[in-house]
Amino acid sequence: MRKQGHRSRAVVAVLTAALLGVAGCDAVGGDSAAPTAAGKTKASPTPTPAWDSSPASMAAVGDSITRGFDACGVLADCPDVSWATGSSTRVDSLAVRLLGKAKAASRSWNYAVSGARMADLSGQMAQAAARTPGLVTVMVGANDACRDSTAAMTPVADFRSGFEDALSVLRKRAPKAQVYVASVPNLKRLWSEGRTNPMGKQVWKLGICPSMLADADALDAAATERRDTVQERVEDYNAVLKSVCAQDEHCRYDGGAVYDYRFGTDQLSHWDWFHPSVNGQARLAEIAFRKVTAVT
Template structure:
């Protein structure tokens, strides 16, 4: 894909399974009386462990592609970062940064390093920029451009996609071992095609080169066109599986569980210029999904 309140109450993060599994011990030692004796009364409670996940981080950096830049949400073929789901300032969107930090702090403590047209191979470089800000949370949405290629044969192989995401995570971890990561799933590109193909203007804009592997010859329903779109769709599903599996290996990473992929984008959620990228309303829905995932009691 091509190339921003209210302050929400933070939810206490869930304790890790390892912490929950720790059994309590009698603080008075092996010679202490049983539970009914005076020793039980003097036992000191175990200190509360520090949660692995903080649902109210104090700063946020975003990396990714045109969706996170608000491309085509405000004007044709242009970025509009003020309506970005991740860091935007628009009251209509109520971005993740605004929801977590509040309107005033969001402008000072959130940064957008996404680039329109970026692929997963670009993520390590964006992450290297992001870590210079020492963010407490990094929001990731990338992968659509790896499937949106000139043809299905030029889509990024899944193994390469996985390795590139692992590289980006390593870049983050080497610099900021305790930073948290929110990872959004790649959107359902086939659904976006299905919704957008009803608009003549949108189809004209698609001819400019927007996601040709999925959007090329949009009205064709023959076997070849169907196979092409299904191939793209399968690749997106494989990308999401890779994102989920890599994220699961990091205790400070949360994948959205496929929520962005499964969201049923309608025409109101799509750009009125290209009928493919999220509109302002679509950006607001992405912000809701991200906030829900970041503040959930469990990962």
């Protein structure tokens, strides 16, 4: 009887220990720090850095849209009305909204170049990085699709590597600079809106985005396929901007806001009916400000 009682107590002890072990596992929640083999608590994962909606300085890189091309005159830059860094009260640029008019004049820089493609972005980014800005805006890709032919468009793989290289250049000099990336506009919509203006179509013949705008009134199968090919490439570029930006903890993509914006004739240059007008630049500034200051 004594031996049997001893064995019973031993079984109870083993079962109790097992139950305590199970209870101990359940007590450590999914977000709780788990004990290590040495009994020490593991450090919690480093939280994602907070996005600063009030940067102290700003630089802009990109192409003709950020230079205000054709917004004030025919075939000419007009950086004063740039959505990113312009000083015009008619636009109320992102820099003015974030920094205030006085600071925007001395603490914002525009390194965009009309005609620039993704392959040119690293050079612009090096100039921006030298300023160690709090925020860098990026709008590029339209010229990669706007080529003499669809065959000449920048391959998606090259577009990706170019963007990765540009971000790498920035990170070497300004590792904590925030980056706002605007999506490539819907070029097919710009063609659809602009083709209603005879003067605009004459300007298009000077060589503005031939892959999309050539033979503007042609609606045959070949012309439709050509425009659809350009549009698909733009969508591929935006997918690249989104995915590459997502890999950088200080980068924020606009979620396709610029691509989705329905530019009307009021938002198009009345010189070329393709680039943003002053009104269009103001709408781009509104979109950027909304995205940069959003909580997430």
